[in-house]
Amino acid sequence: MHDPAIFLSPRLQLSAFLISVLYLAFLLHLIRREILQLKYSMFWVGSGLAFLAFSLYPPIVFGLGRLIGVKWPENALFLLAIFSILVLLIQLSAAVSSSLERERSLAQEIALLRRELEILKDKPGASK
Amino acid sequence: MTTSRVVVFVLAYNEAENIPDVLRALKDLPYDVVVIDNASRDGTADRARALGVPVLTLPYNVDIGGGRQAGYKYALAHGYDVAVQMDGDGQHDARSIPELVKPLVDGRADLSIGSRFVLGEGDQATSARRAGISFLSWLLGVLLGKPVLDPTSGFRACRRSVIELYCRSYPLDFPEPESLLLISRRGFSFVEVPVRMRPRLHGESTVTPLKSFYYMFKITLALLLGSLRKA
Numbered sequence: 397m398h399d400p401a402i403f404l405s406p407r408l409q410l411s412a413f414l415i416s417v418l419y420l421a422f423l424l425h426l427i428r429r430e431i432l433q434l435k436y437s438m439f440w441v442g443s444g445l446a447f448l449a450f451s452l453y454p455p456i457v458f459g460l461g462r463l464i465g466v467k468w469p470e471n472a473l474f475l476l477a478i479f480s481i482l483v484l485l486i487q488l489s490a491a492v493s494s495s496l497e498r499e500r501s502l503a504q505e506i507a508l509l510r511r512e513l514e515i516l517k518d519k520p521g522a523s524k
Numbered sequence: 525m526t527t528s529r530v531v532v533f534v535l536a537y538n539e540a541e542n543i544p545d546v547l548r549a550l551k552d553l554p555y556d557v558v559v560i561d562n563a564s565r566d567g568t569a570d571r572a573r574a575l576g577v578p579v580l581t582l583p584y585n586v587d588i589g590g591g592r593q594a595g596y597k598y599a600l601a602h603g604y605d606v607a608v609q610m611d612g613d614g615q616h617d618a619r620s621i622p623e624l625v626k627p628l629v630d631g632r633a634d635l636s637i638g639s640r641f642v643l644g645e646g647d648q649a650t651s652a653r654r655a656g657i658s659f660l661s662w663l664l665g666v667l668l669g670k671p672v673l674d675p676t677s678g679f680r681a682c683r684r685s686v687i688e689l690y691c692r693s694y695p696l697d698f699p700e701p702e703s704l705l706l707i708s709r710r711g712f713s714f715v716e717v718p719v720r721m722r723p724r725l726h727g728e729s730t731v732t733p734l735k736s737f738y739y740m741f742k743i744t745l746a747l748l749l750g751s752l753r754k755a
Contacts, residue, residue, distance in 0.1 A: 500586050504594040507560075507580045508601060514578075 404454045412451035420444040436491070439484050528605040528629050530555040532621060533595035535678075536612025537562040537585065540571050546610075547575050549618035555625075558598055559612070562591040568612070588678075593694040600684075600691050608681040616679040620719035624681040627715050634686050634712035637672070637704075638679030638719035652733070656740055660701050663744065667751050668708045673716055675701040686712055695746065698739050705750045 404412065423440050426432040432440075450456055450473070461472035532555045536543055543559065550557045559572040563585040572579045580598055582591065592609055599607035606628050610616040620638055627633045641657075657676055665671045678700055682690070686707055695702035707714065 500590045500593075503582050503584055503586045503590065504597050507582045507594050508597060511578065511580050511598070 404451075409451055409454065413448070416444060416448035416451050420448065436488075439480070439487075443480065528625075529603065530606040530608065530625055530681075531558060531599050531602065531604040532556070532608040532610060532618075533558045533560050533580075533598060534610055534612045535560045535562060535588065535591045535595060536564060536568050536572075537591070538564045538566045538568060539612040540564070540566040540568045542614045543568050543571050543612050544575060546612055546614050546618070547572060547577050550621075553618060553621060555608070555621065556604070558595070560591050560595045560598070562586065562588075587697050589694055589696040589699040592699060593690060596687050596690040596694065599687050604687070605684050606681055607687050609678065611678050615721050615723070617720050617722065620679070620717070621681070623717050623719070624679070627717065628681055628683050633715040635680060635682040635704075635707055635714040637674060637677050637714060637716045638721075639674035639677055639716040640719060640721040641673040642716055642718035653736070656736060659740070660743065660747075663747060664701055664704060667705060667747060670708070672704060672714075675704060677719075677721075679719060679721070682707075695750075698743055701743055702746050702750055705747055709751070 420441070423432070423437060423444055427434060427437050427441075457469040457473055460476065461467070461469035464472050464475065466472040466475065532550060532553070534543070534546055534550075534557065536559055539546075547557065547559070557577050559569070559577055559579045561569040561572070561579050561581045563582050569579045569581050580594055582594060585591075586594070595609055596607060606625055608621055608624060610618070610621075616638065624636045624638055627636050657674065660675045661672055664675045676698075689707065689710060689712070690703065693706065695706065704714065
């Protein structure tokens, strides 16, 4: 079995911590500049915080591994990461679908209004 | 009974060569006509306007489904009782329109499909295409519990109630079979009316073999999922 003490070397733990902090800082930057909408940044902020927690206290990963029933804690981490990314991708597909739906009705609305405008221009003075 | 107001909308994407003939054939009929120009780049809209036909110009291409739905929205906004959809490539014979409209005005159905297979006359499509159509025909027959000979025909007419439904919800890329499923799940009825179809007049169809295969896969999935969806 893994010994929690040697799971992360101090150097690796420090790297992980720094990377998490940088990652969170970058996200914060994107949110403040309104490049990323808050709605879509929740997941990323959540993942950043989780990563930060792991780097500060690696045994969390062991607990997770036991919870899921995975022998190697690293695999528990990968499994969770992949699954979260899948969920995120589905959420993005849903967002794209609804955007396309709006884009379509917008185009139709513009076409109908253009026609209305044409009719109005053809009949100067008339109210309709 | 007052006469029904009928609009024929012709969906066209880069059909500048075909659209004048299509529109001239419609001139003799007592129906209003509008061209839905799905953001053509070949002057389709100008050709139609030159013949005095109103044009609905979409700012960008919204696929077949989006274009058709624009037609239905036009029909609803202008208070028509019956909307006829036809393609701008000249495959659909305008002379068949009165027969499409008749069952709707008589109250025999909510939607009518111009079917090239009822009589078996005119253009019968290529054998590969026919095989695809028979498969869809079988699948829809099972799902709807009622045979449909020509489920991919885009030559159709429908009443106000169906127009309203289509304005709210209309399937996307290859909408013909799916839009049939949609109406029958809402309890609307349809009939098939024999029509003649011709091969397209000019230019190439947008359908290639690979696309057809993809289409069959996608439409099958769409129909199966569609029948799971809440009505």
